[in-house]
Amino acid sequence: MSTVTIVSHPLVQHKLTRMRDRTTSTKTFRALMRETATLICYEVTRDLPLDEVQIETPVAPTTAREIAGKKLVFAPILRAGLGMAEGMLDLVPSARVAHVGLYRDPESLEAVEYYFKAPQDIAGRQVIVVDPMLATGHSAIAAISRLKAAGVTDLRFVCLLSAQTGIDNLSAAHPDVPIWTAAIDPELNDHGYIVPGLGDAGDRTFGTR
Numbered sequence: 001m002s003t004v005t006i007v008s009h010p011l012v013q014h015k016l017t018r019m020r021d022r023t024t025s026t027k028t029f030r031a032l033m034r035e036t037a038t039l040i041c042y043e044v045t046r047d048l049p050l051d052e053v054q055i056e057t058p059v060a061p062t063t064a065r066e067i068a069g070k071k072l073v074f075a076p077i078l079r080a081g082l083g084m085a086e087g088m089l090d091l092v093p094s095a096r097v098a099h100v101g102l103y104r105d106p107e108s109l110e111a112v113e114y115y116f117k118a119p120q121d122i123a124g125r126q127v128i129v130v131d132p133m134l135a136t137g138h139s140a141i142a143a144i145s146r147l148k149a150a151g152v153t154d155l156r157f158v159c160l161l162s163a164q165t166g167i168d169n170l171s172a173a174h175p176d177v178p179i180w181t182a183a184i185d186p187e188l189n190d191h192g193y194i195v196p197g198l199g200d201a202g203d204r205t206f207g208t209r
């Protein structure tokens with residue numbers, strides 16, 4: 001089963017509460033999405049390997065550390081993942097981006113792919129899949145399957161809010177992919193929305209409803 005890390009930092013929890021609040025405006029929701037993503041990114045990248053390099057400070061030569069290996073790839077699931085990816089790119093500006101276009105069919109709740117564009121050499125890179133919401137898990141499972149089909153072997157999944165169902169389904173389908181989330185809510189409603197949740201993350205980010 002996947003390892004699941006709850007990002008319980010007080011700043012993340014406070015901002016998530018503001019995002020859950022139905023009176024929060026589109027402008028503020030988008031800003032909070034970016035801020036929480038930056039904070040969660042800090043946790044997800046905590047164990048990145050480091051190399052030692054020789055540099056010269058203005059005072060003396062020294063050995064210092066830098067992130068090892070190829071640049072990370074963030075893979076936002078469109079649309080709502082875009083808002084989170086912005087915040088992660090604030091912290092890792094040299095990361096590459098793979099866009100995975102999926103929408104959830106409102107009747108079947110199955111994920112439907114409409115776009116995929118990734119760096120050519122993605123297979124050799126660590127990929128962090130980004131989507132604020134993990135509800136049934138169908139979208140995350142489809143995105144990760146698509147990335148594995150492209151040759152990716154080193155994957156992580158990051159969301160803001162999840163339902164236990166989504167955690168269980170994703171973990172069963174891709175047990176090798178660790179999950180980070182700020183909270184796990186108890187249930188889904190008949191339309192597959194997380195309860196209490198925060199509503200439709202894409203609509204609230206882009207003001208489409």
Ligand SMILES: O=P(O)(O)OC[C@H]1O[C@H](OP(=O)(O)OP(=O)(O)O)[C@H](O)[C@@H]1O
Binds near residue numbers: 078081135166
């Ligand atoms: O775990 P699941 O049941 O698959 O649900 C989660 C998915 O639903 C939302 O996307 P949506 O289909 O609403 O697309 P959007 O981001 O374009 O609004 C959300 O951003 C996730 O991608």
Ligand SMILES: O=c1cc[nH]c(=O)[nH]1
Binds near residue numbers: 193195
């Ligand atoms: O609660 C939910 C479930 C899926 N997608 C969302 O945006 N919100």
Ligand SMILES: [Mg+2]
Binds near residue numbers: 080200201202203
């Ligand atoms: Mg949506």
